[in-house]
Amino acid sequence: MATEPMADRIVQAGKKLFARQGFHATGMRDIAKLAHVSIGSLYHYFRSKDELFLAVVRREFEERLAQARELMRQGLPAQEILRRVMELHFAGIHGDADSVQLLSRAWAPEDPALWKKLRLLLEEYAQAIAQILAEATSAGRIRVTHPLLAAYALLGMAGVVTVRAAAQDAVAEEFRRLGPSELAEFAWRALRPDQEEA
Amino acid sequence: MATEPMADRIVQAGKKLFARQGFHATGMRDIAKLAHVSIGSLYHYFRSKDELFLAVVRREFEERLAQARELMRQGLPAQEILRRVMELHFAGIHGDADSVQLLSRAWAPEDPALWKKLRLLLEEYAQAIAQILAEATSAGRIRVTHPLLAAYALLGMAGVVTVRAAAQDAVAEEFRRLGPSELAEFAWRALRPDQEEA
Amino acid sequence: MATEPMADRIVQAGKKLFARQGFHATGMRDIAKLAHVSIGSLYHYFRSKDELFLAVVRREFEERLAQARELMRQGLPAQEILRRVMELHFAGIHGDADSVQLLSRAWAPEDPALWKKLRLLLEEYAQAIAQILAEATSAGRIRVTHPLLAAYALLGMAGVVTVRAAAQDAVAEEFRRLGPSELAEFAWRALRPDQEEA
């Protein structure tokens, strides 16, 4: 690990700590220590704490986005895509729980200053999901909706359930087990085309 | 306003600032100043910042819960109830935007320490929604689901869209206009019973 | 207890808490609560925290002084008096450990403002001891010294050993067992007349 580029180590450390402790409870010193980097270096690579946070979130979103687009490219049926997307939200890439927590919490950020900066990022992601939905609509695979609004709805739905599923109690365990399929069903029913012909 | 009980003024000031600036960006001094109260008094009524925040959120949840239960008591059809609940989330009580922001953000709180304390509160609310859903299921008005999980999904869905709708751009305006009906439709389709006759 | 005069209950509560937690760690609220008295009443009887503390210490000194004078009145030999005084410092009146701690710590008070006020009190007590020593010197029962300085020395000696003896370890236990006799011996040897005749 010590041989990876410094910026990478920093982003990884930031991701881990931001995901587990939240933005405010995580200090730049903590991140520097975990990344085996001096604070000086940390500030050499990232202008500020906000910027580091955004870099962390950006990287996560981009990975997710790539995955979602990959799913689309495979030409799966809409229902199957929704199921897989929900699974992704619960399992993360390679079972990356930190990623899941980080992204789930990003949608309703506490701090308005950060939110302003985050919004562009989130919107880009939501737009990508919306585009996927719009294409599916064009193909007649899902019903006509406001695509961006639907995208936000899906992401919010998944996010809150995911956050609750990260707790340590019986309910959380149940959510982890049932969450993906229930949410996929939820999403599919909400979006499937009306079967009025026939 | 200066004639209201002190504790009320404090909670109101807290609600306003927590909703608009978030928990961390809001100082106890800010709240005291807005409430026209000394910090000493503030701590006379609330043991800590956390407790004040919880008191603020608790009060909001209780008002919402009362409203939701009132809706149930009126014996409206499930679809109508969902529509009105979504409207409530957008408009708040008496068009209370602060309340909306506060509650929407509560579901994925950044701070793990606060979250632990919040969870009981949130769960209580979610359980109440879940019970409403369970009753509707028993009456055959919505399909069989995991009620608590469905409740979280609905709340997450509404929350994220609501937060986005609070921004100042064109998308936000669109969301404010379409949000209630789109989300109600979304929820209704996701939850309506299968039309298996035919 | 609730039937005792209020001022008494307050002084007793103050003694207990000041002795066990120290002056600064003890709040007026704590005292009020322990005495089952409102803070308002507390301030009705004592103008300030300092004054309450002084009242507490004063009462303890007066009790001790009365005891010491009683010892003198009995016409015991000087050696016996010293022994009993040392025992008093360890056991307190009726085994009152709080009293012992309170008085032992009074001699080197941390706070200069308090010290100024305490000094008169301490000096009065030391003067009384000094007078006892002076009388014993006149009677030829102890050697000629500076009586006040000797009094301070005896009190300091006893105080520090006493404070150490209040801890919870093996050394403290040893001190509690050996302290009175060792210190009495110490004092007696330091003060006994020269046996140069014979």
Next chain:
Amino acid sequence: MATEPMADRIVQAGKKLFARQGFHATGMRDIAKLAHVSIGSLYHYFRSKDELFLAVVRREFEERLAQARELMRQGLPAQEILRRVMELHFAGIHGDADSVQLLSRAWAPEDPALWKKLRLLLEEYAQAIAQILAEATSAGRIRVTHPLLAAYALLGMAGVVTVRAAAQDAVAEEFRRLGPSELAEFAWRALRPDQEEA
């Protein structure tokens, strides 16, 4: 002074203020200001106020201990050593009145939390004195006593008289003049071997 290492300046400022105003009356800001250091730096070097205080006291004790051991190494008669030790307590190193006040008050600290931490330090010092006494006993130069208890007694004796000697009145002046010789005489008589020959 501004060219000395920062940690030194902080410890010196702390010593001065703790000695003159006591622990609680001295704020971290006061120390920072006197040391011409930011509070940030102050906390860079010392984790907390307690730790700074302990560092200050520790340094003083170590200097004293070194002096006491130096006295031993010179092979002076026990009586002479006692006299010089008492002089040291009054004059301090280089007439350092702050040091004297600081150490004298350390033996019966008001605050129980601090006391716990101080005790180890004090005990170490008392043990060193005790060892000196034990060696003198072995050499037949002083009588058999409980060495640690005797050490505490000597230190308490000297401490209280010293604190009283720091006041501004006639008695204090008398104590400053007579203290060393009187206390040395006191200690010597208390500890000298029995002259049982003849």
Next chain:
DNA sequence: TATGAATGAGAGTTCATTCAT
């Protein structure tokens, strides 16, 4: 490029004291 000592505004909280009832 890399370091970490230095900064200081600002955080939450405490607590002796007052005073209208």
Next chain:
DNA sequence: GATGAATGAACTCTCATTCAT
């Protein structure tokens, strides 16, 4: 006499950020 709500200055400590080396 008795109450306790109200006060606000002062406390210790944190932390993102800077900059000389």
